[in-house]
Amino acid sequence: MSQNFSHRSVLLEECIQSLAIRPDGIYVDGTAGGGGHSFAIASALTTGSLIAIDRDEAAILAASERLAPLGERARVVRSxxxxxTSVLDTLHIDQIxxxxxxxxxxxxxxxxxxxxxxxRNDAPLDMRMDRRQAKSAYDVINTYSEEELRRILYEYGEEKFAPRIAARIVKERELAPIQTTNQLSELIKSAIPVAARDGGHPAKRSFQAIRIEVNGELDVIEPTIEQAIARMKKGGRLAIITFHSLEDRIVKQAYQKLALGCTCPKSFPVCVCGNKPKIRILTKKPILPSENELAENPRSHSAKLRVAEKL
Ligand SMILES: C[S@@+](CC[C@H](N)C(=O)[O-])C[C@H]1O[C@@H](n2cnc3c(N)ncnc32)[C@H](O)[C@@H]1O
Known part of the structure; x- marks a missing residue:
C-alpha cells in the first residue's frame, strides 16, 4: 500500500463506538480514503457488509487493497x-x-x-478529487469573475482580504493565465499586507476556498444526510467528522432540522404540517479528539464528530 495512505484515521475509536455496529448490519463509509475507518467498521461485522465509497481513483485503489483481506464483508464503489441512494439501489440494498x-x-x-x-508543492492548478470532472482550480482561477472569486474566498475561506486577492488574481491573469500553485500562492501572499499576516501560511485560507469550490464540497452534505436518513433502519446511526466551521455548521443545522420535525411557523398555536422528528441528536456538543490523538496526529486538530440516531 502507498505510504501516504498509512496516516492514522481521525477519531477512529469514537466513530466505531458512535456507530454502535451490529455485526449483521449494512454500513456505508461515504469517504473511504485510505480505508482506515472502513477497515475498522468491516472488521466488526460477521454476516453484515460495508460499502466503501470514494470519488477519488487513488483512494479507491488504496481502499480496495486495504479491504481485500476482509473479502465479501467490504465492497468498494467509486462514486x-x-x-x-443510487449506489444502494444498484447493489439492491434497501436499508442501512x-x-x-x-x-x-x-x-x-x-x-x-x-x-x-x-x-507547499509546485504543481498545475488542479485540486479535483475526481479527475473525471471537467472543472479544475485552473478554471476557477482563470475564468471566474472578480465578484465570484471574492465571494468564494470570503465564504469558503473566511478570508478577510478576499477583495484584494480577487483583484490581484484578475489583474495577473490579464497578462497570462495563472498556471501553477506556486504562482497562485505568491500572488495571494503579495495581496495580503505584511502587518496582517498571522503566522499561518498566507495562502492557506484561499487554497481551502478554491478546493471547496472545485469539488462542490459543501453543497452535497445536507442532501446526503437526508438521503441516508431516508434509507436508514430505526436505531441506525449517522456519524460525521468535519474539519472546519463551514462544514460543521451545515451538519449541525441539518441534524437540528431533522430532529425538529415540525416545520410550522413559530406563531402557529398547533402543528399543522404533521412532520415528525426523524432523528435524535446524540452529541449535543461535538466529540473532539483526545489529548493523545491531538499529540499524535496533527490532522485531528480541527476535527469534530457529530452523531445522530434514526428514530
Ligand atoms: C478525510 S479523507 C477520508 C479518510 C478515511 N476515513 C480513512 O480512514 O482513510 C476524505 C475522503 O473523502 C473523499 N471525498 C470527499 N468528498 C467526497 C464526496 N462528495 N464523495 C465521495 N468521496 C468524497 C475524498 O476523495 C477523500 O478520499
Missing part, C-alpha cells in the same frame, strides 16, 4: 457520496444501519504533489 462521513481532503491528496491541493 460521489451524494449519489448514495449506519453511515460515516469523514469529510474533506485526505492526507494523501494533500501530499501527492501533482494534485495541486497544497501550496
Amino acid at each position: 460521489n457520496f451524494s449519489d448514495v 444501519d449506519g453511515l460515516l462521513l469523514d469529510l474533506g481532503v485526505s492526507s494523501h491528496q494533500f501530499d501527492e504533489a501533482d494534485r495541486g491541493f497544497s501550496y
Whole structure:
C-alpha cells in the first residue's frame, strides 16, 4: 500500500463506538480514503457488509487493497457520496444501519504533489478529487469573475482580504493565465499586507476556498444526510467528522432540522404540517479528539464528530 495512505484515521475509536455496529448490519463509509475507518467498521461485522465509497481513483485503489483481506464483508464503489441512494439501489440494498462521513481532503491528496491541493508543492492548478470532472482550480482561477472569486474566498475561506486577492488574481491573469500553485500562492501572499499576516501560511485560507469550490464540497452534505436518513433502519446511526466551521455548521443545522420535525411557523398555536422528528441528536456538543490523538496526529486538530440516531 502507498505510504501516504498509512496516516492514522481521525477519531477512529469514537466513530466505531458512535456507530454502535451490529455485526449483521449494512454500513456505508461515504469517504473511504485510505480505508482506515472502513477497515475498522468491516472488521466488526460477521454476516453484515460495508460499502466503501470514494470519488477519488487513488483512494479507491488504496481502499480496495486495504479491504481485500476482509473479502465479501467490504465492497468498494467509486462514486460521489451524494449519489448514495443510487449506489444502494444498484447493489439492491434497501436499508442501512449506519453511515460515516469523514469529510474533506485526505492526507494523501494533500501530499501527492501533482494534485495541486497544497501550496507547499509546485504543481498545475488542479485540486479535483475526481479527475473525471471537467472543472479544475485552473478554471476557477482563470475564468471566474472578480465578484465570484471574492465571494468564494470570503465564504469558503473566511478570508478577510478576499477583495484584494480577487483583484490581484484578475489583474495577473490579464497578462497570462495563472498556471501553477506556486504562482497562485505568491500572488495571494503579495495581496495580503505584511502587518496582517498571522503566522499561518498566507495562502492557506484561499487554497481551502478554491478546493471547496472545485469539488462542490459543501453543497452535497445536507442532501446526503437526508438521503441516508431516508434509507436508514430505526436505531441506525449517522456519524460525521468535519474539519472546519463551514462544514460543521451545515451538519449541525441539518441534524437540528431533522430532529425538529415540525416545520410550522413559530406563531402557529398547533402543528399543522404533521412532520415528525426523524432523528435524535446524540452529541449535543461535538466529540473532539483526545489529548493523545491531538499529540499524535496533527490532522485531528480541527476535527469534530457529530452523531445522530434514526428514530
Ligand atoms: C478525510 S479523507 C477520508 C479518510 C478515511 N476515513 C480513512 O480512514 O482513510 C476524505 C475522503 O473523502 C473523499 N471525498 C470527499 N468528498 C467526497 C464526496 N462528495 N464523495 C465521495 N468521496 C468524497 C475524498 O476523495 C477523500 O478520499
